[in-house]
Amino acid sequence: MKSGAPMRFVECKLAETVVSPALLYLRRKFPAVEAVQTVVTRGIDRAARKGVRVVSADRFLAELVV
Numbered sequence: 001m002k003s004g005a006p007m008r009f010v011e012c013k014l015a016e017t018v019v020s021p022a023l024l025y026l027r028r029k030f031p032a033v034e035a036v037q038t039v040v041t042r043g044i045d046r047a048a049r050k051g052v053r054v055v056s057a058d059r060f061l062a063e064l065v066v
Helices: 021-029 057-065
Strands: 008-013 034-039 045-047 053-056
Touching: 008 021, 021 034, 034 057, 053 057
Parallel strands: 008 034, 034 053
Antiparallel strands: 045 053
8 A cells, every 4th residue: 555545456376377356356446556466386477367467476576676
């Protein structure tokens, strides 16, 4: 949250690359907010349904450090 508004929605999964219905719901409610589903499985980074990004946790976390 920043100034009372969400900045990014992140859902964490072990291996599920099908986008979570809850994350899709939030994306519909807040279309300007980035939505990401992270997974433990390496080597994944793709745009999924309705503008949600599905990405490996190691890659996503590395981007936060930069």
